[in-house]
Amino acid sequence: MSEAGKRVIFHELLTPEDALNKIFSTVKIEPVGVEIVKIEDSYGRVLASDIYSRIDVPPFDRSTMDGFAVRAEDTFGADELNPIKLRVVGNIETGAEGLPRINPGETAEIATGAPLPPGANAVVMVEYTKRVGDELLVYRSVTPGENVMSAGSDVMMGELVLRKCTVIREREVGLLAAVGLREVEVFRRPRVAIISTGNELVSPGRTLSPGKIYDINTYTISHAVRSMGAEPVIMGIVRDDINEMRNTITKALSVSDLVLLSGGTSAGLADLTYRVLDEIGPPGIIIHGLKVKPGKPTVVAVSRDGKLVVGLPGYPSSALMIFNIIVKPILAKMLCTSVDETRIRARLAIRAEGARGRRALYPVGLVDTGHGIVAYPLPAESGAISTLAYADGYIVIPETVEYLDSGDEVEVALFTHQYMPSNLYIIGSHDIGLDLLIPMLPGFVRARVINVGSMGGLYAVKRGETDVAGLHLVDEETGQYNIPYMVKYDVRNAVLVRGYMREQGLIVPRGNPKNVNSIEDLLKGDVKIVNRNKGAGTRFLLDIKLKDVASRMGVKFEDLVKRINGYYYEVKTHTAVAAAVAQGKADAGVGIRAAAAMYGLDFIPLGWESYDFAIPIDRLDKDSVKAFLNLLRSPEFKERLEKLPGYKVPGDIGSIIWRANT
């Protein structure tokens, strides 16, 4: 086999545990150094040494009340009827120095937090005293130590206050300050060099030439590195060129403590990466792939001077999952912390297949149904960035498990600590009115909107997968909106709530250069249209209008649409239709007036439609759904919605207009 044609052979696939053991037994992974920081700059840093207190806290016997410092024995026997008389010899404020000595029969006024004067051993609260000039009447006795916090009772000089390897946050910095430290020794943040590989990659911000896509992994991995408290060093994109690869990896090794590569899906690039990674040794490559799906292309190498290079899979969500299971434990050792991945229990929404002898990782999206959290497995290996958008974390299916079934309990490792499951799912037809409504929802509502068209929304409601679905589906026979579909599709578990009216029409470039004024004009040979996805209400509307035209012309609908240039060019949202027209990718499309207005395009009205909301009955008492409905019915929302071009608000907005007879 020639050098050029050589394919990488994945032998010795390791489990993640074996891979980590091999890494840790080959290289000593430990903190990469220490530095001194001011405590105010220590947020999130990790202590590099044990902290012993050099002082007592409090450093002196401290009054915990406003009152009078006394010798307790002087007050014995005092009560309401038999006050004891003492002579006031001073007044001690917090922070006072030069304290008076309290002799028998004497007292001094004292503030909360002030130091107890010599001679005194207790404080009488001001409520139980009466002062007349220099004379104090004490109406209650105190015991020695009463209302006094004694020196060192909180932290003793010499006590271990914080351990090495503690992460410094609000509480820890309080302890450092309390024992008087202004500077603290922390571990240096490991520098992590990040390289993306692939001839097809272009850096975001640059122009895409044909066949190219934007580099994503540099940025997702960089943020993942930051989330661990390490410091990313972006090395850029390396193409399929041995010298470029060699130079970049050499440079990365010299400026960082750990090198991460990603991409290289093509066999040629993988070959080349392997060659360069073996050159940096001995030992060179120590791991040739993981027994994990996805994760087979994972490669780990060690340089001559003991630095690690980890090659991650190319697809963004795969790279993030392998980062979590392989790179996080390495960075945790470099920072002397632990990987405290947050996990959430959920039920699987649909069956997920195992990977026959390999461990399977699935990105999952989480939905808080109000009756527990449900996890939707997403396709990990599609490379789709929408996977990244909807994945809250991932699940693991062990090597020995054939599949997990719908309803099975799973543990979801979250991608970020800060995650909270969305509690209002809006799946269905895209609408600009909804785009307006979402940000007006109260703070506790965490909405997630997924645009799948009206039919997709209808199915999601029927399966109980969404809280709300926006629909605008016109019945071919009656011209009635939405209700006929609830009946026809037998949606027994939901109600239909009145939404609002939207003006649909043809969206054409400003000035309407192709002179498109009716549905018939879409048949003109020089007009290319942009269509909506199947299941979209707007697609239904166009098809109904085209069926009219077909019957008038006496041709079959199927034959008619074949004559329309772009009928099969489908996009998912109104704004995407408008964008396609605005950018000259189409001469016309059907959509709502507001989308045309957004892009400054011309609009030829075709009529008004009803955009309503289907809501599963068991969600009507969910707080987020109540908040949604309240907002829908509110004057503020109505007022703002009516300002949108092509929107009309009916009087009964937000009322239930249909309920199944069950």
Place this chain on the structure above:
Amino acid sequence: MSEAGKRVIFHELLTPEDALNKIFSTVKIEPVGVEIVKIEDSYGRVLASDIYSRIDVPPFDRSTMDGFAVRAEDTFGADELNPIKLRVVGNIETGAEGLPRINPGETAEIATGAPLPPGANAVVMVEYTKRVGDELLVYRSVTPGENVMSAGSDVMMGELVLRKCTVIREREVGLLAAVGLREVEVFRRPRVAIISTGNELVSPGRTLSPGKIYDINTYTISHAVRSMGAEPVIMGIVRDDINEMRNTITKALSVSDLVLLSGGTSAGLADLTYRVLDEIGPPGIIIHGLKVKPGKPTVVAVSRDGKLVVGLPGYPSSALMIFNIIVKPILAKMLCTSVDETRIRARLAIRAEGARGRRALYPVGLVDTGHGIVAYPLPAESGAISTLAYADGYIVIPETVEYLDSGDEVEVALFTHQYMPSNLYIIGSHDIGLDLLIPMLPGFVRARVINVGSMGGLYAVKRGETDVAGLHLVDEETGQYNIPYMVKYDVRNAVLVRGYMREQGLIVPRGNPKNVNSIEDLLKGDVKIVNRNKGAGTRFLLDIKLKDVASRMGVKFEDLVKRINGYYYEVKTHTAVAAAVAQGKADAGVGIRAAAAMYGLDFIPLGWESYDFAIPIDRLDKDSVKAFLNLLRSPEFKERLEKLPGYKVPGDIGSIIWRANT
């Protein structure tokens, strides 16, 4: 009433909800501005605008497999026995430009991720082909679109990709990169000025003069501000001086978006704060205290130009709790995020009292017992920083609830997201060997050590509150260690595990200037000792030795100890004894040799003692306890322990040496 004597009267105490409503209806709290950042610098920032895609993702029809681009119709009918022959007209790598056109009967080799050439509509995987020169045999038919990800199928041009107010982390930055954005508009981080007030305060790093304590709140609040993604501006300490207060608040208002004050426990300082806060208006002060314990001193004022000043309570844990309930919602509005406080369910360890008509907040420490998480309420209003050290979060007792009982389920609001409950509690006698062992535990063990002395540890075991207790308790009659105490205190639920031997003795300054060579020498008038806390094994040892001396001298023990200068000067750890001697606060103390060595002090041996571990039986199968015992028995630990001065390792270290007869 004179000006100086005026006391602040707390009228109109508000609930936190009413307080926030009043704040939000008085001032418009909103993001403080926007700025452009590079996406690589966007970690944790908040999007200031909706992000629509300006491109299709993928931007072209993309092969998802290594194989051959074909016209699907050319392959119809192909199978293993009847391969179809095509002519190879090119080779398309990822990132390729200038694609060949595929005419009927033609094909081109294509790599994963490469653009589909014009004419082709599907990809046959390489596995189902055989190439001979320019001829390709295809053994399987494909349908149109097979192994192709079509342009825009992931994200459509014009689609809403991310909403305004989204926090940018790993996944979000991936979406920004995917649609080609290198820069993004985010909300500016609000600047939050922090002022500590109090005559007794000194900045950490400076020398404490008498009566002074270190300023803690500046640093805890600063880190809390950072945890919200805002930027702290430290203004320093203000004393009880109206001009200083006025100048600092004026300056703080001019450099920040929000001002936080804390401290001012004394009535004089509170008066002064009130005066200055009313001057900054109208409206000036709008909230005069919260109906929350602690939180009564909370004050909120609004300046002439609509900036907020929030005065927090003085005690660090109280200030942090009020920060959570009042300041976090304000900062969340300034950042257009929500307060996503992490909560954990736990059972209350002991009864916690309500605050009769006020809402009560209690800091709690959390213990993962292995059978659920238990919350220990801590005294909030003591001002102790040890409260801060042990508080993982806080619980809320509603106004109407008299008390919560031990065992009641509570919801704990955590101080930090990153919290994981400790899973190995070691409560008992302080030991330097343990200090050595803890960092050697495997990564999954999150140990928490609380030094309360041997007797405290024994009780904690008996009550099931700890996993492990280190004990060294000598029986007065037999001289035997630990076992007699397990019997005497009837600890039926635990075993005793053999630990190691420690050499106890007198710790004296280097050179032993006071010539202390025996217990009797502690009676010399010029010798001041430092003692251990009651319940400490070392205290027992000293008392036993002193009882010997007393009986030999024919005096009562109680009378003897009154003659010892410093007998009641108690510290909690061996290192604290050594520190007190090292710093000249005492001339001698009893402790272990290792502590003397740590501080370079002289040591006069008194004998060897057994330091063993009591472990509740139901914890023996807990993973963290198993790991503890494995480490205790390991050669690595033995080897390192024997290097400590004054430690001896018995052969049966780690074995169970006593078990109750139940």
